[in-house]
Amino acid sequence: MRPLDWAEIEGWETEDHAAAWAAFSVTADLFGWAGPTPAPGAEKALFQRFFAPFEIVPAGAAHYTGYYEPELEAARAPDARFCAPLYGPPEGVEPGALWHSRAEIVAGDLLRGREIAYVESALEAFLAQVQGSVRLRLVEGGCLRLGFAGKNGHPYRSIGAELIRRGVAPAGEMTPERIRLWAAENPGEVAGLLAHNPSFVYFRVLDLPADQGPLGAMGRPVTPGRSLAVDPEIVPLGSPVWVECPGVAPGLRIAQDIGSAIKGPGRGDLFFGSGPEAGRKAGAVNHAGRMIVLRRVA
Known part of the structure; x- marks a missing residue:
């Protein structure tokens, strides 16, 4: 220094x-x-x-x-629109301990029963994990604040960097909006892109005033x-x-x-x-x- x-x-x-x-x-x-x-x-x-x-x-x-803290529409129960879950941590696993990778968690539905709420897409659930917090506007009424409750111990890998490597866009143009656009144009490839990041974040419900971060x-x-x-x-x-x-x-x-x-x-x-x-x-x-x-x- x-x-x-x-x-x-x-x-x-x-x-x-x-x-x-x-x-x-x-x-x-x-x-x-x-x-x-x-x-x-x-x-x-x-x-x-x-x-x-x-x-x-x-x-x-x-x-x-x-x-930032995303604000997303969500539901407490899944339906045709709200189908991507946000999860609490697995039972019996120490916080930060090495557990299954993202691909293994998704393929094996290993967090079944730990769902907190559901958002509209796997990409938005993923981006909420990257931010580590989210405000959910529930269709049933009210707001739910979720915060970081731990992760699966695997290293973080950027999906934006992976899309840059694939030539989708140069680094200066790779923003979350560009990732969303790519996902809308390539829906069948989204799951594979998300699996590029083996890290997986769990959430917990927070009791916070609406005017606080x-x-x-x-x-x-x-x-x-x-x-x-x-x-x-x-x-x-x-x-x-x-x-x-x-x-x-x-x-x-x-x-x-x-x-x-x-x-x-x-x-x-x-x-x-x-x-x-x-x-x-x-x-x-x-x-x-x-x-x-x-x-x-x-």
Whole structure:
């Protein structure tokens, strides 16, 4: 890590430090923060007093993507329209333990009886697993919030990367919408594409207010535009992180989540919120940028 002066961070002086501190405060106790609570307008000074900026990789070498909480129509019981299940974890299997691959789970119907709800397509169920959370608008009435409850222990493999390898579209055009278009044009090949990723995510029902984000890896709600998924082996969870990424306003994010594909120095996944518009914004992010971690110094 290369130490920086605050003056080397373009945009630091005009950042909304109060909003950043509000997001930091959600998980501050889990981060080990025992410092003072800033008076209104004193947030920047407190960041500068108790933290120091370090560039984690050379400028331009960080890699950012985006994630969001999908909102999908769903039903509690299957029918001709709602036929793709979202599952709870298998019984008797330790969280994170190596279990059957995605292809084996689907072929053997190995999670029968663990269905929570049903969405309209296997691809949307898959994409909800990739995001790790989902809001379900139930046709029976009401909303169901699901969050990450574990996975089968197999490595994550990107279906977008597989379609790029097949020549479906170049990397710069491979978004979730492009994947949906390919699936609509090639319905008979969808199951095989999904099986390319052996990882399988289980869900649990969450009791969350509608105005709160999904739970991150720290067990607290993540904040749109402020929360960031990182590799916790590199960036301690709860850390403030300065993000510079094309197409996204530079600013402070808080490392409050993790992801199967978020590994290594400079890797970050920006949380954009819930619903289709957040999904559009998240899907458009796949850029090199700058990552500066604020490390506690006092």
